[in-house]
Amino acid sequence: MSLIQPTAAPETARYRRPASEVMRLARMGSGHPTRLSFLRVLLRRLAGEDWQMDRPVWSVDARGVGHAVYRVTGAERTYSLVAFAHDLPPEMRSDRVIATAWDATFTLFDGDPTPEDIARLADNVPLQEAGRISVKELTLARANRSVRLFAHVIDALAAGHQPEAEEIAAVGYLMRTTAVYGSGKFGAADRDDIAARPELAAPFQVEMLTVWLIRAFTVDLAEHMAAVKGGARAVRLDPEIRRSLGVGNSTGLGMAPFIVRHPVLLNNWMTAREEALARVRAQQSASQAAVSHLQEVVVAAIDNAKAWRSEHPVQVPKLRDLRGDLDLLKQTFATWDFRQPHPWDELWTWGESALTLEGQEALLSLMLEPHGALVDDLADRMCADEAASFRLSGAMTVGELRGILETDYAWALAIDFTTPENTARFWYVSEEKLEPRLGDRATEDGATLEQPLCIARLASELYATVREMDDATPVASLLLAHPEHRYAVRRAQITRAHPFAEVQDNLIADDMLPIDLLRCKLAFFGASQFDPRSDRWVRINLFQGAPYPDDIKAETSR
Amino acid sequence: MTPVPHDQTRGDSTPFFRDAKPAPLSRNEVASLCMKAARGAGMSWGMAEEAGFAAAWLAAHGIDGPAHLAAHLEQAQGRAWAELCPRVTPGDWRAAGGGTLCPIVLGATLCDHAALAQGPLAGCSITLGMVDHPILLLPFLAEIARLNKVLVTVTSAQVTACIDASDTWMQTATEMLSGQAADLTLTAREGALKNPPAQTARHTKTSADTIAALNAFAMRTTVPASEQSRAGAGSTLGDND
Numbered sequence: 001m002s003l004i005q006p007t008a009a010p011e012t013a014r015y016r017r018p019a020s021e022v023m024r025l026a027r028m029g030s031g032h033p034t035r036l037s038f039l040r041v042l043l044r045r046l047a048g049e050d051w052q053m054d055r056p057v058w059s060v061d062a063r064g065v066g067h068a069v070y071r072v073t074g075a076e077r078t079y080s081l082v083a084f085a086h087d088l089p090p091e092m093r094s095d096r097v098i099a100t101a102w103d104a105t106f107t108l109f110d111g112d113p114t115p116e117d118i119a120r121l122a123d124n125v126p127l128q129e130a131g132r133i134s135v136k137e138l139t140l141a142r143a144n145r146s147v148r149l150f151a152h153v154i155d156a157l158a159a160g161h162q163p164e165a166e167e168i169a170a171v172g173y174l175m176r177t178t179a180v181y182g183s184g185k186f187g188a189a190d191r192d193d194i195a196a197r198p199e200l201a202a203p204f205q206v207e208m209l210t211v212w213l214i215r216a217f218t219v220d221l222a223e224h225m226a227a228v229k230g231g232a233r234a235v236r237l238d239p240e241i242r243r244s245l246g247v248g249n250s251t252g253l254g255m256a257p258f259i260v261r262h263p264v265l266l267n268n269w270m271t272a273r274e275e276a277l278a279r280v281r282a283q284q285s286a287s288q289a290a291v292s293h294l295q296e297v298v299v300a301a302i303d304n305a306k307a308w309r310s311e312h313p314v315q316v317p318k319l320r321d322l323r324g325d326l327d328l329l330k331q332t333f334a335t336w337d338f339r340q341p342h343p344w345d346e347l348w349t350w351g352e353s354a355l356t357l358e359g360q361e362a363l364l365s366l367m368l369e370p371h372g373a374l375v376d377d378l379a380d381r382m383c384a385d386e387a388a389s390f391r392l393s394g395a396m397t398v399g400e401l402r403g404i405l406e407t408d409y410a411w412a413l414a415i416d417f418t419t420p421e422n423t424a425r426f427w428y429v430s431e432e433k434l435e436p437r438l439g440d441r442a443t444e445d446g447a448t449l450e451q452p453l454c455i456a457r458l459a460s461e462l463y464a465t466v467r468e469m470d471d472a473t474p475v476a477s478l479l480l481a482h483p484e485h486r487y488a489v490r491r492a493q494i495t496r497a498h499p500f501a502e503v504q505d506n507l508i509a510d511d512m513l514p515i516d517l518l519r520c521k522l523a524f525f526g527a528s529q530f531d532p533r534s535d536r537w538v539r540i541n542l543f544q545g546a547p548y549p550d551d552i553k554a555e556t557s558r
Numbered sequence: 559m560t561p562v563p564h565d566q567t568r569g570d571s572t573p574f575f576r577d578a579k580p581a582p583l584s585r586n587e588v589a590s591l592c593m594k595a596a597r598g599a600g601m602s603w604g605m606a607e608e609a610g611f612a613a614a615w616l617a618a619h620g621i622d623g624p625a626h627l628a629a630h631l632e633q634a635q636g637r638a639w640a641e642l643c644p645r646v647t648p649g650d651w652r653a654a655g656g657g658t659l660c661p662i663v664l665g666a667t668l669c670d671h672a673a674l675a676q677g678p679l680a681g682c683s684i685t686l687g688m689v690d691h692p693i694l695l696l697p698f699l700a701e702i703a704r705l706n707k708v709l710v711t712v713t714s715a716q717v718t719a720c721i722d723a724s725d726t727w728m729q730t731a732t733e734m735l736s737g738q739a740a741d742l743t744l745t746a747r748e749g750a751l752k753n754p755p756a757q758t759a760r761h762t763k764t765s766a767d768t769i770a771a772l773n774a775f776a777m778r779t780t781v782p783a784s785e786q787s788r789a790g791a792g793s794t795l796g797d798n799d
Binding site for chain 2: 134135183184185192390391392393394430431433444483
């Protein structure tokens, strides 16, 4: 439910933050989910449009092994999650991409699967990377149980009582996904094949739908196994406890290169979010309804930050910052003069000096929350036609290219790439597992096989080449003489038209934290909590507090 | 169902194709595999992206782009840039040593010159000389037709392929250009291209052998494992919780 009506669009340009502020790694690594996050976009659509959900197949035995189908049916199309439940020995449980077996495996089928489809999928989906799916499938995913919580919930329900609240809060999910693949991976349908469907136009909608249906499956499986164990004594999960469970996700370096490799997409995500903030700031006044809503959501944010656990030395102080800032925000909202002109902009400006990066980015999320009618349409701008930006302009002059580098890449040209600390790492793909990794240049072999992810250094090398060249030379001639710069020239031309395309930091510096890249992307997904397990490996929770397929229609979606 | 542990742990399933069974790759898989293979065979990253684009474009139009690219990379690997790239002069783009041009480099360079005087403008006639696996040039010629609003013709003593307004140009051009190499001249005239429809069904019959050949090139971009790299990859905490 949105509490304010869209006003005539005021000039928002002067309220927009510059890319030089937004695109820094430390700030991106403090990102919070917003109402433009992809799972929120999905839930709004499922709640607000004519989509029906059911579970046409439940074929799971007493050991919890078998398969189930969860179906989402709209006016024109049906999507079905086909879930396979397995009996996994503990010694095989690993969240790494190198695992070979999981507690459960999934695919999102485009339509209603026939028994023949299910049989084909049963031969392939449990194998994950070693199997193949087809154009009829949209995603491939797998999940492992939280062993402790899963067992605790089954034991409690089987014995006829609810699980302990503390145990639920300590984990927050029954299963965590360790990969959700889409976009043509392992033979699945290509993004281009489905991007024109309105319900899938926003980014990662099939992936989010997959995870949301997996969440329903995890609870159904636990209740099923409790019923097997407890017989007539067994009870079902309390709706409030059920609601508090999300789906965990465990993610490593593999996700980090994505936002570097998709500059137009990153630009569109960032631009939409920043335009949303600018629209809120540009309002001349605040409605009482919006202010009340703001005061509600800060309380929810405080609860979320309380439940958020991490032992990681980087995240612990960030969480302390966030909790302190949220308390300050709650107090400030209670006393803020919302009757002054441009109260939202004044609030934002105050926050920029009073809050840490964690708090500032949390404030952004909170300020968008009461303004659905004003900002939700921006979700439609978050997809990208990447092919349209691929062809580079050879007629551009070297003088113009140099100008782009000197203005849009000034942050990169300021980095001294002759020092060891600024070239300390290198990104590579491991031969053994074909997964992206980060090496130490001084002590590890393989730097000659470096992946082109440090855009700052590539831009800097390109600049060294064009510095002394004649201004009038066309880029086409530059590329004939220097084919090694083709990648960086393409980036520079993309960035000229997409100011939020680049992460404006040195991605091979000794103090760079890959988890900052992960958090940025995961916040856009809608991850509510972020628990680093190392500087390159995190766990998160998705859909915590969200409705389930069987109750989404019963409530008003915000 | 009990999961069968397979001896595979890689973020990619293409090595699991076997025999001559056709492999229905997604376009994303074609682009990604071909880009990595081209890089592994020695192309710069930016040019390797062009190879991925070309192979995926062909696959989307029912042509086995991956097979042509694999064959071309076999031929081109190890050859110096100067031998593979055109020497751009008015009307004559032949390679400096008179060698066989790389169709990816030639195609990308033609697109780079789309708006330049020496490029494929309406009314031009450019001697290209010998071009390896010229079918790989086709995606770029379609790009030029789109960018410059021209109809492009490539001719040799044996073949003439027109990228034009007819309904059948794609089929004809494919037949004409599918050889190992051709000695070509390019002309362009004003006109509106008829875009062939891209296919969502996967009719492109790429063989397991082709995929194995491309994977062999792609693996050259990867770094062998060390204890240090394994140690840095995952969580420092257990997952059995």
